[in-house]
Amino acid sequence: MSDLLDVDSRPAPESSEDSALAEYVAEVCRRLSAGLLRETGDDLRSVVAAEVRSVQWALEDPAALRDRVPVHPPRLDHRGRVRMFTNPVLSQRNPLAPPLTHVSDGDECEFRVTLPLQYQGPRNMLHGGYVGVLLDDVLWYAVRHASTGISFTRELTVTYERPVPLFEELRIVGRVVEAEGRKTFAEGEIVAGGQVCARATGLWIAPKPRRDGHGSAG
Numbered sequence: 312m313s314d315l316l317d318v319d320s321r322p323a324p325e326s327s328e329d330s331a332l333a334e335y336v337a338e339v340c341r342r343l344s345a346g347l348l349r350e351t352g353d354d355l356r357s358v359v360a361a362e363v364r365s366v367q368w369a370l371e372d373p374a375a376l377r378d379r380v381p382v383h384p385p386r387l388d389h390r391g392r393v394r395m396f397t398n399p400v401l402s403q404r405n406p407l408a409p410p411l412t413h414v415s416d417g418d419e420c421e422f423r424v425t426l427p428l429q430y431q432g433p434r435n436m437l438h439g440g441y442v443g444v445l446l447d448d449v450l451w452y453a454v455r456h457a458s459t460g461i462s463f464t465r466e467l468t469v470t471y472e473r474p475v476p477l478f479e480e481l482r483i484v485g486r487v488v489e490a491e492g493r494k495t496f497a498e499g500e501i502v503a504g505g506q507v508c509a510r511a512t513g514l515w516i517a518p519k520p521r522r523d524g525h526g527s528a529g
């Protein structure tokens with residue numbers, strides 16, 4: 312993940328081992344979610360027992376996760392407050408996030424992900440609402456990358472051209488089309504197997520400057 316999403320460079324107010332533990336437990340939660348939706352009977356019990364054992368193992372042997380470098384440890388903001396990266400699409404520490412892998416910035420920002428069962432809408436296809444969530448986040452990121460402050464999504468139009476598949480790698484791409492004052496227009500798409508499955512266009516607006524000259528977001 313790019314430094315763009317770091318709140319500050321000050322050290323995380325918890326040990327690296329604890330940050331690694333939190334991200335590991337989030338991974339276990341993701342596997343458990345998929346297992347609960349996939350398995351029944353004895354297989355379900357085996358999956359649950361195996362994942363509970365893996366958390367016990369990580370808790371009982373602090374050295375077990377020594378080689379893992381936390382991706383999103385908590386940070387301190389400029390007022391010294393603890394800031395957790397909670398984003399439900401990108402955060403390694405949030406079990407709700409797949410999370411996406413950041414591939415590149417530049418004229419286009421690109422992320423990749425292979426989505427498991429818990430994101431299913433129609434059989435083997437991504438839920439349409441989550442298609443919008445992915446595009447909102449990646450287009451927001453492209454806007455953030457191209458500008459100095461934080462903007463909020465004002466308008467997002469999604470066109471569903473073909474089903475977005477689960478269980479295969481997706482490319483999610485976003486780019487800025489035009490910037491004018493507080494407004495930034497962006498567009499992007501989700502691509503699977505070389506085919507565009509969904510497109511989005513949208514408008515992001517930076518909050519009005521406060522009287523002290525700062526934006527009101529963040």
Ligand SMILES: CCCCCCCCCCCC(=O)SCCNC(=O)CCNC(=O)[C@H](O)C(C)(C)COP(=O)(O)OP(=O)(O)OC[C@H]1O[C@@H](n2cnc3c(N)ncnc32)[C@H](O)[C@@H]1OP(=O)(O)O
Pocket residue numbers: 315316317318398447448451462463464465466492493494514516517518519
């Ligand atoms: C650090 C790590 C963090 C990491 C955090 C990672 C977060 C990722 C999040 C992904 C993105 C999100 O989900 S963001 C969350 C979802 N979005 C929201 O909750 C936003 C809710 N809406 C709002 O708060 C507000 O509407 C704002 C702030 C967006 C804008 O309010 P405002 O500032 O009062 O806007 P307003 O004056 O009406 O409009 C500004 C200008 O835009 C024009 N305008 C308005 N709408 C349109 C339109 N559809 N098309 C053209 N132009 C328009 C107006 O005419 C005006 O032009 P002119 O008169 O200036 O010419």
